[in-house]
Amino acid sequence: MKNTRTLIQETTKGIIERNPIFVLCLGLCPVLAVSNLVENAVYMGAAFTFVMFFSNITVSMVRKIIPEKVRIPCYIVIIASFVTVAGLLMQWFIPGVYKKMSLFINLIVVNCIVLGRAEFFASKNNVVRSAADAVGMGIGFTGALFIIAVIREISGFGTFYGIKITPEAFKPITSMILAPGAFLTIGFLIALFNYIKLKKGNISE
Amino acid sequence: MLRDKHLTVTVSPHIKTDLTTEKMMWTVITVLLPVAAAGVYFFGIHAGLVILVSIISAVLAESLCLKIMRRGTAVTDGSAFLTGLLLSLCLPPEIPLWMAALGSFFAIAVGKQAFGGLGYNIFNPALAGRAFLMLSFAKEMTTWKTLTRFPDSITAATPLNLLKEQGTDALMTVYGSMPHLYKKLFLGNVGGSIGETSAVLLLIGGCFLIARGIITWHIPVSYLATVAVISVFTGGISNVLFQLLAGGLMLGAFFMATDLVTTPITKSGQIIFGIGCGLITMLIRVRGGYPEGVCYSILLLNAVTPLIERFTKTRIFGTQKQ
Amino acid sequence: MKISFKGGVHPPENKHLCKGLKIKELPAPETAYFALQQSIGSPSEPVVKKGDSVKRGTCIARATGFISSNVHSSISGEVIDIKKHPHPLLGCARAVIVKSDGQDTPCGSFQESDFSAALFDKNKILKAVSDSGIVGLGGAAFPTHVKLNPPAEKPINTVIINGAECEPYLTSDHSLMLSSAEKIVKGAILITKAVNAKECVIAVEKNKPDAIDLIKKACEKYNNLKVIAFNVKYPQGAEKQLIFSVTAKEVPSGTLPMDVGVLVQNVGTANAVYEAVVMKKPLYERVVTLSGRGILNPCNWKVRIGTPFRNVINAVGLSGETVEKLIMGGPMMGLAQYTDEVPVIKGTSGILVLTKKEALPFKHLPCIRCGKCVEVCPMGLIPADLSKFVSGEKTDEAKEIGLLDCMECGSCNYICPSGTNLLQYIKLGKYELMRKKNA
Numbered sequence: 001m002k003n004t005r006t007l008i009q010e011t012t013k014g015i016i017e018r019n020p021i022f023v024l025c026l027g028l029c030p031v032l033a034v035s036n037l038v039e040n041a042v043y044m045g046a047a048f049t050f051v052m053f054f055s056n057i058t059v060s061m062v063r064k065i066i067p068e069k070v071r072i073p074c075y076i077v078i079i080a081s082f083v084t085v086a087g088l089l090m091q092w093f094i095p096g097v098y099k100k101m102s103l104f105i106n107l108i109v110v111n112c113i114v115l116g117r118a119e120f121f122a123s124k125n126n127v128v129r130s131a132a133d134a135v136g137m138g139i140g141f142t143g144a145l146f147i148i149a150v151i152r153e154i155s156g157f158g159t160f161y162g163i164k165i166t167p168e169a170f171k172p173i174t175s176m177i178l179a180p181g182a183f184l185t186i187g188f189l190i191a192l193f194n195y196i197k198l199k200k201g202n203i204s205e
Numbered sequence: 206m207l208r209d210k211h212l213t214v215t216v217s218p219h220i221k222t223d224l225t226t227e228k229m230m231w232t233v234i235t236v237l238l239p240v241a242a243a244g245v246y247f248f249g250i251h252a253g254l255v256i257l258v259s260i261i262s263a264v265l266a267e268s269l270c271l272k273i274m275r276r277g278t279a280v281t282d283g284s285a286f287l288t289g290l291l292l293s294l295c296l297p298p299e300i301p302l303w304m305a306a307l308g309s310f311f312a313i314a315v316g317k318q319a320f321g322g323l324g325y326n327i328f329n330p331a332l333a334g335r336a337f338l339m340l341s342f343a344k345e346m347t348t349w350k351t352l353t354r355f356p357d358s359i360t361a362a363t364p365l366n367l368l369k370e371q372g373t374d375a376l377m378t379v380y381g382s383m384p385h386l387y388k389k390l391f392l393g394n395v396g397g398s399i400g401e402t403s404a405v406l407l408l409i410g411g412c413f414l415i416a417r418g419i420i421t422w423h424i425p426v427s428y429l430a431t432v433a434v435i436s437v438f439t440g441g442i443s444n445v446l447f448q449l450l451a452g453g454l455m456l457g458a459f460f461m462a463t464d465l466v467t468t469p470i471t472k473s474g475q476i477i478f479g480i481g482c483g484l485i486t487m488l489i490r491v492r493g494g495y496p497e498g499v500c501y502s503i504l505l506l507n508a509v510t511p512l513i514e515r516f517t518k519t520r521i522f523g524t525q526k527q
Numbered sequence: 528m529k530i531s532f533k534g535g536v537h538p539p540e541n542k543h544l545c546k547g548l549k550i551k552e553l554p555a556p557e558t559a560y561f562a563l564q565q566s567i568g569s570p571s572e573p574v575v576k577k578g579d580s581v582k583r584g585t586c587i588a589r590a591t592g593f594i595s596s597n598v599h600s601s602i603s604g605e606v607i608d609i610k611k612h613p614h615p616l617l618g619c620a621r622a623v624i625v626k627s628d629g630q631d632t633p634c635g636s637f638q639e640s641d642f643s644a645a646l647f648d649k650n651k652i653l654k655a656v657s658d659s660g661i662v663g664l665g666g667a668a669f670p671t672h673v674k675l676n677p678p679a680e681k682p683i684n685t686v687i688i689n690g691a692e693c694e695p696y697l698t699s700d701h702s703l704m705l706s707s708a709e710k711i712v713k714g715a716i717l718i719t720k721a722v723n724a725k726e727c728v729i730a731v732e733k734n735k736p737d738a739i740d741l742i743k744k745a746c747e748k749y750n751n752l753k754v755i756a757f758n759v760k761y762p763q764g765a766e767k768q769l770i771f772s773v774t775a776k777e778v779p780s781g782t783l784p785m786d787v788g789v790l791v792q793n794v795g796t797a798n799a800v801y802e803a804v805v806m807k808k809p810l811y812e813r814v815v816t817l818s819g820r821g822i823l824n825p826c827n828w829k830v831r832i833g834t835p836f837r838n839v840i841n842a843v844g845l846s847g848e849t850v851e852k853l854i855m856g857g858p859m860m861g862l863a864q865y866t867d868e869v870p871v872i873k874g875t876s877g878i879l880v881l882t883k884k885e886a887l888p889f890k891h892l893p894c895i896r897c898g899k900c901v902e903v904c905p906m907g908l909i910p911a912d913l914s915k916f917v918s919g920e921k922t923d924e925a926k927e928i929g930l931l932d933c934m935e936c937g938s939c940n941y942i943c944p945s946g947t948n949l950l951q952y953i954k955l956g957k958y959e960l961m962r963k964k965n966a
Contacts, residue, residue, distance in 0.1 A: 212851075214864070219854055226945045282892060323892065324945070421902075465895045471898065472902070518909075522777060522906040523767065523777045
C-alpha cells in the first residue's frame with residue numbers, strides 16, 4: 001500500500017481520524033488511571049508525547065538493521081530508555097508531580113500506542129514521517145486525555161486545574177473520579193466520535 | 206362482496222390477548238401510586254417532589270435517547286415512567302432534587318438505552334440508577350429524615366441501620382417493644398426510603414400483580430422464603446418478621462426482582478434467582494458493610510441471569526431431561 | 528385416565544356466535560372447483576378430461592404415491608377445465624372444474640344398512656376408506672387409510688376419537704356430534720376394528736355437555752368404548768397433548784403417535800369412515816362452521832367439497848362491519864385467505880370472517896422477556912429464544928433448542944404482550960431448514 005499522505009496529513013491524522021484513544025482504543029490503562037485531574041492529564045500527555053516522539057524517530061532510524069525476530073524486544077529497549085530519560089527529567093524539574101505519577105510514567109514502557117506506532121508505522125516509514133506521526137499521536141493522546149480529565153475533574157471534584165469552579169449547591173459526583181466514571185466518560189466520548197463520523201459519512205478506516 | 210375489500214393476510218394465530226406491554230407497565234405504575242402516596246404522607250412534600258422530578262427526568266431522558274438513536278418504541282409504553290417512579294421510591298426522602306434527576310437520567314440513558322433500550326438491558330435500570338447515586342453521593346443517600354410529623358417517631362436512622370450500628374438493644378430502646386416495632390414497620394411509620402416504609406401496601410400491590418398475571422409468584426416467594434430461613438439461623442424465630450418487614454425487601458422482592466427484562470425467563474430459573482437474591486441480601490445485612498443489601502443482591506443476580514437461563518432449560522415435550 | 532398437559536391458553540371461545548347447532552344444508556354450487564391437492568402428500572392425478580360428464584360421487588382423481596388420496600365430484604355435470612385455481616393452502620394449484628347440470632344425480636344409492644361390526648374385516652374397511660378418499664377432517668388432512676395401516680411392528684392399543692374441538696369459534700365437530708352421534712360411534716368401532724386396538728376413547732371438551740350425553744348414550748351398547756370429558760384448554764385437541772391427557776404417555780420427540788401405540792382420529796373422520804364403509808358414500812361433503820363477527824348469521828353448514836367460499840358466505844351475507852381477515856380453519860391455526868374464490872377442501876373445518884375488532888393488527892414492541900410464551904408452550908419450548916435465533920438467521924441453533932418440535936399451535940403468539948410474531952419466525956425457521964436440507 002503506497003502512502004500518499006502529505007506530511008501535514010501525517011501529523012493531523014492522529015488528532016481526529018486515528019485518535020489513539022477514541023478511534024484506535026489503545027493505551028486505555030493510563031487513561032483510566034490519570035484522567036481524574038486535569039493537571040495529571042497534562043503532565044502525562046507531555047511525558048507520553050516526549051517518549052513517543054523520540055522512540056518513533058529512533059525506531060525509524062534503526063529500522064533496517066534490527067533483525068525481524070527480535071524487533072519487539074528492541075523496541076521495548078528503545079522505549080524504556082526514553083521513558084527513563086523522561087522520568088529523570090521530571091524528577092529534576094517537577095519532583096512533586098513525579099512522586100505522584102512515577103508509576104504511570106514508568107508504565108509508558110509497555111503502552112500499546114507507543115509500541116503499536118513503532119511496530120506499524122516507524123518500522124516501515126522514514127524518519128521525517130515517523131516524527132510527524134509521533135507528533136500527531138502525541139497531540140491526539142494529550143487532547144483526548146485532557147477532554148476526559150476536564151469532564152471528570154469538574155464533575156467528580158467540582159474543580160478545574162485545582163480551582164473550585166462549581167457553585168456551593170453542587171455536590172461532587174464521587175463515582176466520576178472512580179474507575180466507573182472513566183469508563184462511562186470514555187464510552188460516551190467514543191459514541192460521540194462515532195456519531196460525528198457517521199454524520200460526516202466516512203466510517204471506513 | 207369480500208373480494209372488493211382489503212383482506213389482511215398474516216400467519217396464524219389471528220386473535221391475541223389484550224394484555225399488552227403498555228398495559229402491564231401502566232398497571233404496575235397504578236399499583237405503585239398508593240405506595241408513593243404513602244411516602245408523601247409520611248415524609249412530606251419534598252418526597253413528592255423527588256418522585257415527580259425523578260419521573261420527569263426519566264421520561265425526558267427516554268425521549269431524548271429514542272430521538273437520538275431513532276428507535277421505534279414510544280415513550281408512551283410507560284417503561285421509562287415506571288423506572289423513574291421505582292427509582293424515586295428507593296431514594297431517601299431528603300435527597301436534593303437534582304440528584305434524583307441525575308440518577309433517573311443515568312438509569313435510563315446508561316442503565317437502559319445504552320444497552321439497546323426496552324427489552325435489552327442487562328441490569329434493572331432503576332437499581333442501576335440507585336447504585337450510581339449510592340456510589341456518587343454516599344452521604345446524601347444514607348441521610349434519613351426524622352419523621353417529625355408524628356410525635357412518637359424518635360429516630361432518624363432506619364431500623365436496619367440501628368441494628369447494624371448499635372445492635373438489638375438500641376432497637377428495643379428506640380421502639381419500646383417488638384410488637385410496637387412490627388406495627389410501625391407494617392404500616393409504614395419508620396424512617397427509610399420513600400417507597401419502602403409501608404410493607405402492607407407493597408404486599409397488597411404485589412399480590413394484585415400476581416393475581417393479574419403480570420408477575421409470577423416464583424421470585425417474590427423464593428426470595429422472601431430464603432430471607433426468612435436465613436434469619437432464623439442468624440437471629441432466631443423472633444428475627445424473621447423483622448428481617449422480612451424492614452428495609453427495601455418488600456419493594457425489592459415484588460417490584461424490583463420481578464422486573465421481566467432482567468430476570469430468567471424460565472420458572473425454575475426464577476426460583477434460583479429468588480434464592481440467590483435472598484442469600485446475598487442476608488449476607489450483606491449480616492456480614493457486609495452496608496445495613497441493606499436488596500439493591501446490590503438484585504443487581505448481582507441480574508448479571509448472572511443468562512447463566513441461570515443456560516442451566517434451567519425447559520424440558521421439551523417427548524424428550525428426556527439431560 | 529385424565530390428566531392435564533403443561534401450558535396452554537384460554538382464548539375467548541366465541542363459540543356462542545353460532546346460534547343453534549343445527550346443521551343446514553347448502554345447495555350444490557353452479558360450478559365446483561376440486562383441488563387436486565386435498566391432503567398432505569403428493570397431489571392426486573385426474574382420471575377425467577375436459578368434456579367428460581360426472582355424477583355426484585364419481586371419482587375424478589386417483590391417489591398417486593403412498594401418502595395421497597382420491598378426489599370425488601360433489602355435483603353432477605360436465606368437466607369444463609383442469610387448470611390452476613386459487614387454493615386455500617397453496618395460494619394457487621391445479622383443480623378440476625365441474626359445471627353443474629342442475630340434476631345432482633348421485634352415482635350410487637348411499638343408503639344406510641344394518642350395522643354389525645362383524646360384517647366388516649380389516650381389508651374391507653381399509654379398501655372402502657381408501658377408495659372414498661377419506662382424510663383427517665380435523666384440519667391437517669392426513670390420508671386416513673395410511674394411518675389405519677401402521678407397520679406390523681407397531682401395534683395400536685388405543686384409538687382416540689378427537690372431539691375436543693379446542694379452536695375458538697368452531698362448532699362443526701360439536702354440531703356433527705349432536706346430529707350423528709350414532710354414526711360417529713359406529714365409525715369409531717370400525718376404526719378400532721381396522722387397527723385391531725383393545726380400547727377406544729372418545730375425547731370431548733366439557734363445554735359440549737349435550738354432545739357428551741348423546742355420545743355416552745350411543746356408546747352404551749358397546750363394551751370397549753368410553754367417553755372422557757376434558758377441561759377446556761387450548762390446544763387440548765392437539766394430537767400429542769390429547770394422547771398425553773388420555774394415556775399419560777408422551778410421544779417421543781420426532782416420532783409418531785403409533786410409536787406409543789395410539790391412533791388419533793377426528794370425530795368427523797369417524798363419521799366419514801362409517802359413511803364410506805357402510806353407506807359406500809365417498810367423501811364429497813363435510814360440515815363447515817361459518818362464523819366471525821363479519822357474518823350476519825353464523826351457523827354450521829353441510830357444504831359440498833369444491834364450493835367456493837364466496838357461495839358459502841353469500842348464503843347468509845355479511846354483517847356490514849369492516850372485514851379484516853378471511854380465514855380457513857380456526858383463529859389460532861387457520862390460514863388467512865387473500866380471496867374468497869378459494870374452494871372448500873376436505874380439511875376446511877371453518878370459514879371465519881373476522882372484523883377489525885376481533886383480529887387487531889399486532890403492534891410490535893421489543894420482547895421484554897416476560898416468559899409468558901414459555902409458560903404457555905405445550906411442547907415445553909422457549910418460543911422467545913426460537914424467534915430470536917431465527918430472526919438472527921441462526922436456524923441450526925434454533926433446531927438444537929427444539930424448532931422442529933413446535934406444532935404451531937400459536938399459544939405463544941396469542942399470549943405475547945409485546946406483539947412479537949413468534950410463530951411467523953418459527954415457521955420461517957422451519958422453512959429455512961427445509962430449504963437448507965433440500966439444497
